[in-house]
Amino acid sequence: MAYQIFEMADGQRVALYAQGNSIFSCLLPFMRGMTPAEVKADYLAHLSAAVFRDTVCYVYENLEHKVVIDTLGASPARILLSDGTGGYGFENLQLVVRENGLYLFYQVRRKGEKAGLYVCMPYRENVWGTVFEGEDGSWQVELLAAEGQTQLLCLDRRGGRLRLYDWQQDAEFVQRRFMEEAAHEKQVEALKASWQEEKALLESGKEELQAEAMAKLGEFQQEKEERMIQCRKEYESRVERLRTEYEGKLSQCREGYEAQLERAKQQYNELAQTAVKLQQIGRKWRDKYFGRSEEKENV
Numbered sequence: 001m002a003y004q005i006f007e008m009a010d011g012q013r014v015a016l017y018a019q020g021n022s023i024f025s026c027l028l029p030f031m032r033g034m035t036p037a038e039v040k041a042d043y044l045a046h047l048s049a050a051v052f053r054d055t056v057c058y059v060y061e062n063l064e065h066k067v068v069i070d071t072l073g074a075s076p077a078r079i080l081l082s083d084g085t086g087g088y089g090f091e092n093l094q095l096v097v098r099e100n101g102l103y104l105f106y107q108v109r110r111k112g113e114k115a116g117l118y119v120c121m122p123y124r125e126n127v128w129g130t131v132f133e134g135e136d137g138s139w140q141v142e143l144l145a146a147e148g149q150t151q152l153l154c155l156d157r158r159g160g161r162l163r164l165y166d167w168q169q170d171a172e173f174v175q176r177r178f179m180e181e182a183a184h185e186k187q188v189e190a191l192k193a194s195w196q197e198e199k200a201l202l203e204s205g206k207e208e209l210q211a212e213a214m215a216k217l218g219e220f221q222q223e224k225e226e227r228m229i230q231c232r233k234e235y236e237s238r239v240e241r242l243r244t245e246y247e248g249k250l251s252q253c254r255e256g257y258e259a260q261l262e263r264a265k266q267q268y269n270e271l272a273q274t275a276v277k278l279q280q281i282g283r284k285w286r287d288k289y290f291g292r293s294e295e296k297e298n299v
Contacts, residue, residue, distance in 0.1 A: 004047075009054045014072065016058060018047045023060065025072055039072065050095040052102040059093050059104060059122070067093060067106065069122045080104065080122055091115060094141055098150060101170065105131070105141050117141075117154065119171050129171025137161065151176075 003017045005028065013028040023040035042062040049058035056072040059080065067081035067090055081090055091107040104122055109115040116133035137156035144151040144164075152173060154163040165173040 004049050006049070006051045006056055008051070008056075014056055016047075016049050016056060016072075018043050018060070021063065023047065023058070025056075040070070046090065046093040048093045048095045050097050050102065052095075052097050057095060057102060057122075059095055061090055061093065065089070067104075069104070078122065080120065081106065092138060092140065096141065096143060098143060098167070107139060115139075121170060124170075127170045129173070131165065131173050132163065132175070135163075139163075143167075 003015050005013060005015050007013050014025060015028055015030075016023065016025050018024075021041060021043050022038050023043050024036040025039050026034065026036040040060070040062075042064070044061045044063050044065070046067075047058060047060045049056055051057075055075075057069065058071070059067060059069045062068050065083045066079050068077050069080050070077035083089065089109045091109060092105075094105045096103045096105060101124075102122055103119055105117060105119050107115040107117055114134050114136040116135065117131040117139050119129045119131060121127035131152070131154065135156075138158045140155050140157055142153045142155070144153050150167045152165040152167045154165070155161075162178065164176040164178065166176060167173055
């Protein structure tokens with residue numbers, strides 16, 4: 001029981017799966033209490049589904065060995081293929097949407113014959129085609145977009161073989177041949193030889209590159225040392241200039257302080273001399289006036 005899950009345009013997710021002879025569908029997420037809806041009760045094998053025009057379309061082989069297409073909408077079911085009286089068997093039903101069309105790829109097998117891969121459009125009765133015939137295997141198809149056109153990749157799930165076709169019209173396919181093994185080995189050998197040649201050139205140029213790198217490194221080291229010497233000289237010159245300026249300013253300050261100190265000493269001496277003179281004058285005045293008063297009192 002394999003689930004096929006589809007997301008619709010409104011964001012709703014739908015699951016479709018087969019169990020026993022029934023096909024069921026349900027909405028996701030599946031809540032407790034919900035019951036899947038049985039949409040078919042005559043299922044035999046080969047269920048395939050796709051979203052086409054915002055509707056889930058599905059095909060299957062019923063118990064009467066007929067291939068039926070139906071939808072989860074209101075469209076009626078249709079019988080697309082029937083085994084008839086030729087003993088045909090249908091395998092690997094695959095619905096594919098390309099641009100605005102819905103396609104059914106299927107294999108037909110008759111007793112004693114190899115299966116081929118065929119295509120039809122379920123909703124266009126006049127479109128039927130053959131991809132290839134006479135190739136046994138279980139073929140799965142996949143659409144590819146390359147070089148501005150659609151390609152059909154066919155993979156044999158049993159044998160691992162690949163086939164590639166340009167999908168040109170509704171049911172017209174042109175095979176693209178893969179490179180044969182001998183040509184592939186020849187191309188690989190040519191690539192190996194080219195790689196060995198490039199490797200030899202790289203090895204020969206490696207020493208030159210190393211020598212050039214060492215030379216540039218030596219030049220860089222020399223330039224670095226020269227810059228360091230120049231920076232050291234500039235630094236020493238600047239330090240010497242600043243030291244000279246500092247010593248000059250310090251000398252000027254010292255001379256100014258000494259001159260101020262000398263002036264202060266001179267002013268102090270002048271004041272001291274003035275004080276001595278004032279003392280002498282004071283004594284004279286005292287002796288002159290106060291000395292006579294004392295003489296009169298004694299008389």
